[in-house]
Amino acid sequence: MQEKPQPPVGGSVTADDVAELAGVSRWTVNRAYKKDAPISAKSRKKVMEAAEKLGYVPDLLASSLASDRSNLVALLIDDFANPHKLVMMERLTRILRKNGWDTLLVNTISEEDASAALLNASQRRVDAAVLIGTKFNHTELETALGARRVKKLILFARNTAYKNTISICCDDSDAMTMIYDYVVKRGYRKPLFLAGPQSPSAHVLRKDTFLKLWTDAWGETPHWISVPAYDPHLAFIETRDYLKQLAPSDRPDVIVCENDSLAMGAMDVVRYELGLRVPEDIAITGFDDVPQAAGPHYQLTTYRQPLTDMANALVAVLKGGEVAEDLTRFDGHLMVRTSA
Amino acid sequence: MQEKPQPPVGGSVTADDVAELAGVSRWTVNRAYKKDAPISAKSRKKVMEAAEKLGYVPDLLASSLASDRSNLVALLIDDFANPHKLVMMERLTRILRKNGWDTLLVNTISEEDASAALLNASQRRVDAAVLIGTKFNHTELETALGARRVKKLILFARNTAYKNTISICCDDSDAMTMIYDYVVKRGYRKPLFLAGPQSPSAHVLRKDTFLKLWTDAWGETPHWISVPAYDPHLAFIETRDYLKQLAPSDRPDVIVCENDSLAMGAMDVVRYELGLRVPEDIAITGFDDVPQAAGPHYQLTTYRQPLTDMANALVAVLKGGEVAEDLTRFDGHLMVRTSA
DNA sequence: ATATTTCTTGCACGCGAGTGCAAAACACTC
DNA sequence: GAGTGTTTTGCACTCGCGTGCAAGAAATAT
Structure with a gap:
């Protein structure tokens, strides 16, 4: 019954539409959306106004496909019984989002599904796979790297001696x-x-x-x-x-x-x-x-x-620079309460 | 340092590569991956062997772009303090995955970010946005539907009188x-x-x-x-x-x-x-x-x-059929323990 | 053996945007 | 106002695959 959204025109607005209305070329439209791109303030304004009018938003799918950067991170979890995971998810999604990444939540509880899920994520060209699970095994990691599309494999809040893997954790x-x-x-x-x-x-x-x-x-x-x-x-x-x-x-x-x-x-x-x-x-x-x-x-x-610091380190890794500091030596605090 | 994955060739294997090795056309390769597509058992076998050899996996990004079906669902949460969310996430991700959908986890805790996050998700052409949060407001919903790319808006475990919205919950x-x-x-x-x-x-x-x-x-x-x-x-x-x-x-x-x-x-x-x-x-x-x-x-x-039943209902809705039964009247159980 | 029907396969075109370069437009100097 | 440098803009080509249709191959009928 609620089957007709699309208040505006049918179909979606593309950069071409905006370009036409703004009287520029499609490429200029795209430039308008790119931080520090060679474009004049004037035409950026024209473009933005036209975009606003048409309700245009750039299509991330097409963008990812063309640029080979998905701005997507797969978060693999196999341990939904531990409330700490909720805290981690909140922190990670928030900080990743703030830096332009979206998060794909992958449930790797069942062993069989784990590698399938990972494969699937890789098919979406995630920029990285972040493991915050516990039971991941090495063959799974191999699978992840084997699927060439997983560019980085990151263990969050876990250390490991496994090669080809980046670990972000405290000491x-x-x-x-x-x-x-x-x-x-x-x-x-x-x-x-x-x-x-x-x-x-x-x-x-x-x-x-x-x-x-x-x-x-x-x-x-x-x-x-x-x-x-x-x-x-x-x-x-x-x-x-x-x-x-x-x-x-x-x-x-x-x-x-x-x-x-x-x-x-x-x-x-x-x-x-x-x-x-x-x-x-x-x-x-x-x-x-x-x-x-x-x-x-x-x-x-x-x-x-220090989850926030660790999440920020993750962002740094994603941004690609060789990260200087040792990512496996974050320092936390001992919270003394009455249980001991 | 761990900067060179890609054990096989550089770049990724495309359907063209597989086609060449299998001695068929690219389209036949794609058909091989499509359930009940018009293709002979023989050539499907050839394709699969070639694919195996090359380590080919179809690219979901390109596929989504071309077909306008992303098989992605955005899960919006604004309430990470409630442990029940962890249960829901586990159930939903597992059941969605089993049915071919991946889950985008969107943190909508901060009001400002909420609509931005939603917009962002929509830019990925999610097939649906599932809200399991609590504080969503109507303007946010409007935004979601306004971005034409959010095809369905589903409230999970929540009822609402808001139109254009599908609610899956118990009575x-x-x-x-x-x-x-x-x-x-x-x-x-x-x-x-x-x-x-x-x-x-x-x-x-x-x-x-x-x-x-x-x-x-x-x-x-x-x-x-x-x-x-x-x-x-x-x-x-x-x-x-x-x-x-x-x-x-x-x-x-x-x-x-x-x-x-x-x-x-x-x-x-x-x-x-x-x-x-x-x-x-x-x-x-x-x-x-x-x-x-x-x-x-x-x-x-x-x-x-009955979370599992509700998740299955969600899948049914995603699969698109007009769902006959009333989705807002699931029945659960009273769990009697000693607190009352 | 020829005509039909059915199954397979190939192909043109499109999805919506990114990249790098070359042409065009604008600025500025003397 | 010609010459040089700089900023903007346009374009061809590409990313990897889906859709619908038409041509080709195979199977069945006459």
Whole structure:
């Protein structure tokens, strides 16, 4: 029923139409839209007025095709259970948009679809693929680069040794060292490390750093368990199963988590399954500083990454210059709250 | 440094290349990729082999340009504080992708950027714009339709009386009636309604329905307050300010919230600011059934919308057929948990 | 074997704009 | 006002593929 939009004329207005009305050539019309193009103020004005009158907007599809620059970025996510992703998406889309890029949201949850989705994105000639997922594997990356149209592959908030890839993240080992120092300073001595999926990808660095620091300083390696996804609910299950089979005297006095998503699940276990207090009985630390972490319930001591700076760095990379600084060493803050 | 991908030849493989290698014309190559196109099995096979060998993938940009069908949908969001959005995004992207559509994520948080973002999306000739935001205003919609390239405007999980717009949502008034019935059945008699922004858009229907039902049945209109965004933290603040100035005897016995995002904020107030118990002192209901609502902490009684069905309906609309059924009357379930 | 019908294939033209260069228009100097 | 330099403008060609139609090949009928 609502089948007839197109209040103006049928079809869309092209640069030719504008050119005719403005009494110039089509190329001049296009120039009018290009920042610092060789065009006189007068004819730009004529063009803009004509464009306004006709409701003309340049067609990005045609433009991308002709120029081989799509101003499109694919954002690949496989982890919609982690609220931090929402924060990242908001920040990234906003900052990318401000700089002229649009964002293609690609859901790579199911393994099979992942490479298909990536391929599909590449068919749109995205200027870059940004991964903020967790489980990406190397063959997937190969696929991405294999499809020649993905010009840049960027891991956001993740580090990796994989070549041909640009990583924008903070220094996990510095960050984890801060957490370690804090935990030790507060007097905790029986830590449990709660890790995410043990894929060959990024986060393991956090675990490894913490375990190594602890082992070097105290002579014994802390226990640790792994959760197959950064999902609070899965973290809840794994942590519960682990803690419940432990004698009370063997319980940790602090659970250091790879991120907030896991920390929230762990805290729920401590309180609702074990009936213990946080931090008096068991303290908890996270990573990411999701919005909920600041709420009265969790009050999570965690680490906040400088997302805005990182997003701006992403823009810089997209703009193409060789970026001088090291993009894997951003510094964040330790947010101290009451959970530890 | 990682500046030379393109393992194969420089530039990308086009249908012409494939055609040459396969010994057919370019058009036959394209036909090979088109479901039920007039082409012999033999030549399709030849083409596919050649394509495989060269690593050819059809260019969607060129295709969209030529066919005026982008298979792109713009997803507009202005509310990244509500965890339910993450669920929606996951569901929508997955189902859209399965049906051949890609998703452009457009952040419309800042009012100024909103119409610019929308315009920008329209320049990519999206097949439709799907709004899952909250504060969209009518002028924005006008802008969207004004840019002739937005062919369809769809409100997802929101109802509206606005013409030229397709709404896919569940029947808010049925849903709210279920909640009302439940609340009454459980014996609550002093409700407070916690509403979101009072824009001329959708959700007010939930508030209006509840207030009307209550007023009709009990002769007096419940108190209600409004939060300027569906943000748990803002809900916390508003609810706290309201409840704290109330004499204990005037406190509600149940807080009916427009959605879970608000409900979580409200519950935190009840517990951590008032030091009361949920549901014994004050019960709480939500709407949406976000993942956290099922966690041990909130255990929120809420209403779950049939997102998958709704997403499939969206696909049906995109596929263009006049959809017979009423798209504004999906039915969800009341998820009864311990919060009320 | 010839006439028909049906399936395949090739092609001209178009989608809407970008690029680099050459011609045209304007400015300025002496 | 001719000569030189600079700014503007126009144009041919290209990007990779879709559409509709007409010619060619293959299959069926007579």
